[in-house]
Amino acid sequence: SNPTLLILPGDGIGPEVMAEVQRVIDWFGARRGLKFDVSEDLVGGAAYDVHGVPLADATMARAQEVDAVLLGAVGGPKYDVLDFSVKPERGLLRLRKEMDLYANLRPAQCFDALADFSSLKKDVVAGLDIMIVRELTSGVYFGQPRGITTQADGSRVGINTQHYTTEEIRRVARSAFELAKRRNNKVCSMEKANVMESGILWREEVQWVHDNEYPEVELSHMYADNGAMQLVRWPKQFDVIVTDNLFGDILSDCAAMLTGSLGMLPSASLGAPMENGRPKAMYEPVHGSAPDIAGQGKANPIACILSFAMALRYSFDQGDEAMRLEKAIEKVLADGVRTADLMGPEGGTPVSTSGMGDAILAALDAS
Ligand code: NAI
Numbered sequence: 054s055n056p057t058l059l060i061l062p063g064d065g066i067g068p069e070v071m072a073e074v075q076r077v078i079d080w081f082g083a084r085r086g087l088k089f090d091v092s093e094d095l096v097g098g099a100a101y102d103v104h105g106v107p108l109a110d111a112t113m114a115r116a117q118e119v120d121a122v123l124l125g126a127v128g129g130p131k132y133d134v135l136d137f138s139v140k141p142e143r144g145l146l147r148l149r150k151e152m153d154l155y156a157n158l159r160p161a162q163c164f165d166a167l168a169d170f171s172s173l174k175k176d177v178v179a180g181l182d183i184m185i186v187r188e189l190t191s192g193v194y195f196g197q198p199r200g201i202t203t204q205a206d207g208s209r210v211g212i213n214t215q216h217y218t219t220e221e222i223r224r225v226a227r228s229a230f231e232l233a234k235r236r237n238n239k240v241c242s243m244e245k246a247n248v249m250e251s252g253i254l255w256r257e258e259v260q261w262v263h264d265n266e267y268p269e270v271e272l273s274h275m276y277a278d279n280g281a282m283q284l285v286r287w288p289k290q291f292d293v294i295v296t297d298n299l300f301g302d303i304l305s306d307c308a309a310m311l312t313g314s315l316g317m318l319p320s321a322s323l324g325a326p327m328e329n330g331r332p333k334a335m336y337e338p339v340h341g342s343a344p345d346i347a348g349q350g351k352a353n354p355i356a357c358i359l360s361f362a363m364a365l366r367y368s369f370d371q372g373d374e375a376m377r378l379e380k381a382i383e384k385v386l387a388d389g390v391r392t393a394d395l396m397g398p399e400g401g402t403p404v405s406t407s408g409m410g411d412a413i414l415a416a417l418d419a420s
């Protein structure tokens with residue numbers, strides 16, 4: 054039977070960019086014999102409009118069954134007034150939580166044709182291809198105790214707790230080492246073991262997983278503040294970086310912007326291996342629903358298409374086909390095809406969302 058995909062286009066530009074992904078999926082089915090059983094459902098505001106909740110139970114159940122979920126984006130001004138319990142974002146959070154997607158993969162990859170877009174010097178970013186693995190389900194965003202309390206003297210205290218268990222660290226470390234084996238066999242772990250107990254444990258446990266399970270992968274450790282400096286100074290020294298939820302939030306946003314537009318950035322969130330050996334997985338662009346350009350055919354579909362390329366590589370073991378798709382995108386960019394978000398100050402005529410899709414399909418045909 055074919056591998057299964059659940060597509061959740063969501064809100065705003067989500068459905069517009071996902072339509073282009075659907076064409077790419079169809080291309081791989083027709084031209085490369087890579088067939089998927091695709092089902093589509095609602096998430097976010099689109100689900101709220103129909104079901105009164107941002108993710109229906111039946112959709113959640115389907116997400117647990119499939120080999121991979123592909124999500125567009127959720128949210129929009131229309132839903133800003135809703136109660137927090139039914140906000141579009143809650144649909145996303147429910148998926149991440151119930152699928153227990155603890156490893157968030159954020160590549161920072163620089164297409165040469167866009168190297169001028171970086172705020173850094175061209176030779177610092179040209180050819181850059183690194184991957185940040187952020188722990189996504191624990192750490193200071195979830196640790197107890199937390200809250201704001203009032204002391205006897207009337208002053209208030211805001212409290213969050215950085216909290217990591219052995220197993221929480223080991224499982225995300227394994228995700229990073231597995232990734233490294235498919236890439237350049239090199240992991241750098243970042244924490245602040247100099248000032249944090251959780252940092253000491255993090256370093257020890259990552260080292261333990263290395264020594265006991267992945268001795269063939271090269272492992273180094275770095276304090277996260279130095280890591281931030283090194284990412285901007287000379288990012289090509291890294292391959293896979295693994296770090297906690299808080300540092301990963303900041304470092305992955307920083308690394309992403311080394312390479313240019315939000316419309317180019319894919320992501321993956323992976324959980325534990327399922328019975329068939331594939332990890333629980335959800336793939337989505339980093340960008341949101343972009344209400345300012347929604348419905349105008351201006352959105353760049355590349356972030357979402359690159360998210361599907363990640364699915365090919367990490368869920369379906371189709372690394373060669375993922376590379377075929379990435380090369381097609383590289384070719385299109387090198388040919389100067391640009392959506393509006395990729396236009397430089399020199400200007401030019403942008404293509405539409407589907408125009409970019411057309412160009413990518415043509416490049417695939419020629420591959
Ligand atoms: P955003 O990512 O939607 O947009 C930020 C800016 O980047 C906008 O000017 C937008 O036009 C542009 N942009 C984003 N993606 C683009 C693309 N593919 N092509 C061309 N331009 C693109 O972030 P913003 O404006 O902060 O949030 C808008 C809505 O999206 C909010 O409701 C927010 O909650 C939601 N959101 C959802 C996310 C998700 O579904 N994972 C993530 C971030 C925000």
Ligand code: MG
Binds near residue numbers: 303
């Ligand atoms: Mg962030």
